[in-house]
Amino acid sequence: MKKKPKRSRALRREADREQEKLAGAARRLHALEAGGSAEHPLELPSASVVEVDALGRRCGACGGDVKLVEHTVIEHEGRRLRVGRVSCKLCRAEWRWFYRIAAPN
Numbered sequence: 860m861k862k863k864p865k866r867s868r869a870l871r872r873e874a875d876r877e878q879e880k881l882a883g884a885a886r887r888l889h890a891l892e893a894g895g896s897a898e899h900p901l902e903l904p905s906a907s908v909v910e911v912d913a914l915g916r917r918c919g920a921c922g923g924d925v926k927l928v929e930h931t932v933i934e935h936e937g938r939r940l941r942v943g944r945v946s947c948k949l950c951r952a953e954w955r956w957f958y959r960i961a962a963p964n
């Protein structure tokens with residue numbers, strides 16, 4: 860009879876914790892980045908490129924491709940911002956990108 864790999868579960872848990880720690884650090888960095896928070900949104904010429912831009916950015920935790928979760932509009936200090944919420948296809952971390960749409964001329 861084969862021995863069960865007893866430690867694999869514990870190891871996996873440890874790896875998960877490690878991943879979470881990394882994701883936490885990546886998240887703090889993300890919040891400081893342009894577009895990473897409502898305080899410093901990225902500027903875009905039109906709302907139609909919000910999703911394209913958000914999808915073009917990689918997961919801050921593992922560098923994986925992301926998919927769109929939703930595209931919403933929020934009010935922040937009297938300004939309307941677009942939020943592109945994406946999640947990583949690999950580690951499933953969620954990221955929010957904030958955009959200000961330049962006023963049409």
Ligand SMILES: [Zn+2]
Pocket residue numbers: 918919920921922923947948949950951952
């Ligand atoms: Zn990821």
